Amino acid sequence: MLKPARTFRGGYKFKNFNGQARPVIVENQIPAIVIIPLKQGFGTELKSLVKKGDAVFAGQTIARDDSVVSSPIHSSVNGVVEEVKRINYFKRQTTMVIIRTTNASGEIPRLEGCSPDWARLSNEKIEELIYLSGVSSLDREGIPTRFKSSIIPPEEVKHLIVHGVGSEPYNISLELLLKDKNLLNFLEGVKILKRIMPNSKVHLSLNAQKRNIIEQVTKLTSQLEWLDTYPLEPKYPQGYDEILVPTILNQNFPYGYSAANIGVVILNIQAVLGVYEAVCEGKPFIERIIAICGPSIKDNIHIKVRVGTSLKDILAGRVKTETPVRVVLNSLLTGFQLNDISLPVDRTFSHIVAIPEKREREFLSFMRPGKTRDSYTRAFLAEILPWVKRAPDTNEHGEERPCISCGFCEEVCPVKIIPHLLAKHVQRSLIDETLMNYGIFNCIECGLCSYVCPSKISLMKIIKDGQDKLTMQGCDSTQCILPYFNLKGIEEYRGVTKL
Ligand code: SF4
Numbered sequence: 390m391l392k393p394a395r396t397f398r399g400g401y402k403f404k405n406f407n408g409q410a411r412p413v414i415v416e417n418q419i420p421a422i423v424i425i426p427l428k429q430g431f432g433t434e435l436k437s438l439v440k441k442g443d444a445v446f447a448g449q450t451i452a453r454d455d456s457v458v459s460s461p462i463h464s465s466v467n468g469v470v471e472e473v474k475r476i477n478y479f480k481r482q483t484t485m486v487i488i489r490t491t492n493a494s495g496e497i498p499r500l501e502g503c504s505p506d507w508a509r510l511s512n513e514k515i516e517e518l519i520y521l522s523g524v525s526s527l528d529r530e531g532i533p534t535r536f537k538s539s540i541i542p543p544e545e546v547k548h549l550i551v552h553g554v555g556s557e558p559y560n561i562s563l564e565l566l567l568k569d570k571n572l573l574n575f576l577e578g579v580k581i582l583k584r585i586m587p588n589s590k591v592h593l594s595l596n597a598q599k600r601n602i603i604e605q606v607t608k609l610t611s612q613l614e615w616l617d618t619y620p621l622e623p624k625y626p627q628g629y630d631e632i633l634v635p636t637i638l639n640q641n642f643p644y645g646y647s648a649a650n651i652g653v654v655i656l657n658i659q660a661v662l663g664v665y666e667a668v669c670e671g672k673p674f675i676e677r678i679i680a681i682c683g684p685s686i687k688d689n690i691h692i693k694v695r696v697g698t699s700l701k702d703i704l705a706g707r708v709k710t711e712t713p714v715r716v717v718l719n720s721l722l723t724g725f726q727l728n729d730i731s732l733p734v735d736r737t738f739s740h741i742v743a744i745p746e747k748r749e750r751e752f753l754s755f756m757r758p759g760k761t762r763d764s765y766t767r768a769f770l771a772e773i774l775p776w777v778k779r780a781p782d783t784n785e786h787g788e789e790r791p792c793i794s795c796g797f798c799e800e801v802c803p804v805k806i807i808p809h810l811l812a813k814h815v816q817r818s819l820i821d822e823t824l825m826n827y828g829i830f831n832c833i834e835c836g837l838c839s840y841v842c843p844s845k846i847s848l849m850k851i852i853k854d855g856q857d858k859l860t861m862q863g864c865d866s867t868q869c870i871l872p873y874f875n876l877k878g879i880e881e882y883r884g885v886t887k888l
């Protein structure tokens with residue numbers, strides 16, 4: 390059933406950023422070397438089943454452990470293992486299997502027992518295919534199967550939320566993901582998930598501006614009484630689990646834990662398509678679609694890459710070189726700044742954004758019309774010329790100034806805490822239970838308060854410092870929410886995330 394459009398209080402709608410990826414997909418060349426991290430997505434890090442000198446093929450399982458919460462990991466190419474070693478992978482020491490490609494062509498073997506006629510397969514077989522393909526590690530809580538791929542069993546799932554809202558400044562194209570037969574495959578994927586989670590209600594949340602897609606989905610699912618479609622305003626950070634749960638289910642989120650702890654599984658569209666491909670086509674999850682965005686990219690498109698391809702191989706020839714560039718992974722607001730381009734992409738990557746690196750302060754920049762600037766205060770010309778594209782760069786045009794109590798940070802905060810108040814306490818070293826009472830641990834690190842602050846105060850970073858200091862004083866952030874929720878799989882979740 391199609392539900393009325395919904396949204397949440399706070400947040401911010403990014404408008405018309407320059408360098409959105411066009412709905413075009415190009416297959417990236419298979420690289421000479423892939424570097425496969427043995428922790429990808431949800432689950433504990435695995436031990437390698439292969440060693441230096443072993444020959445491997447694309448789709449071969451190179452790490453698997455059914456005794457811990459995890460999903461198998463595969464080689465993404467035909468090749469020979471050059472090395473197994475630990476490296477610093479985005480602030481975390483992770484074991485990597487480095488494989489030199491020996492044969493870039495050749496078929497990827499299919500998982501045994503897959504069938505386009507999936508309705509004839511047993512639940513156990515379906516869950517096994519999802520698990521063996523590795524797609525079960527996607528998103529924040531993984532996909533529950535009887536193979537310990539998530540923290541709750543499939544029958545305990547009460548709600549499955551699939552989201553394709555796209556509220557970041559740069560997003561993967563929904564039109565591309567659901568193009569032609571992909572829409573039908575996606576809906577088959579949803580039905581497969583419903584089959585293995587029989588006690589769940591399914592909620593499809595889609596970008597309210599994509600009316601065509603919503604119409605098609607509504608038409609194709611009108612007979613499914615267990616499925617509702619929600620048009621959601623593409624307001625950041627609508628895609629966060631902590632915001633989706635209250636917006637769709639009208640219930641509180643257990644901050645510090647995951648939605649799975651309250652029986653809710655949240656998946657994105659690529660994960661659902663991956664489920665279809667695993668069960669119906671037997672494809673191991675060794676490729677990922679990534680949007681290459683931002684004004685410093687020569688041609689903004691989507692690419693399909695093998696997991697383990699280095700960012701150097703992806704960016705080669707794609708970045709404009711006339712000016713210095715900053716590359717950010719996954720989210721312009723909260724993603725990692727890329728300093729080492731030899732690192733590989735894993736199953737979880739969705740965006741690579743490149744913007745000009747500018748440090749020169751413009752004289753009286755605030756007095757310029759700013760027709761290409763994004764502005765929360767609507768002070769710039771771009772706000773009355775909505776068709777003009779915003780051109781983001783890294784320039785802050787000045788240093789941090791004192792808080793002017795404008796209240797913008799409080800207005801946008803999607804979890805209804807007061808960032809400037811928390812920051813003032815932390816900056817004055819008032820690290821005590823007052824911060825807990827102000828809900829410091831409810832911060833979901835969306836970065837919006839820092840983005841809108843006219844005084845350029847790094848509010849999110851200060852709040853994070855406050856959280857760390859409280860934790861160092863022995864405060865257990867998760868204990869404060871326990872009396873209000875009947876949480877499932879707490880120990881398993883702690884085991885995976887090392888809370
Ligand atoms: S947005 Fe910045 S200046 Fe305004 S109240 Fe918050 S911290 Fe203060």
Ligand code: SF4
Nearest residue numbers: 802832833835836838
């Ligand atoms: S306080 Fe946290 S949740 Fe609120 S806007 Fe800032 S970063 Fe986002």
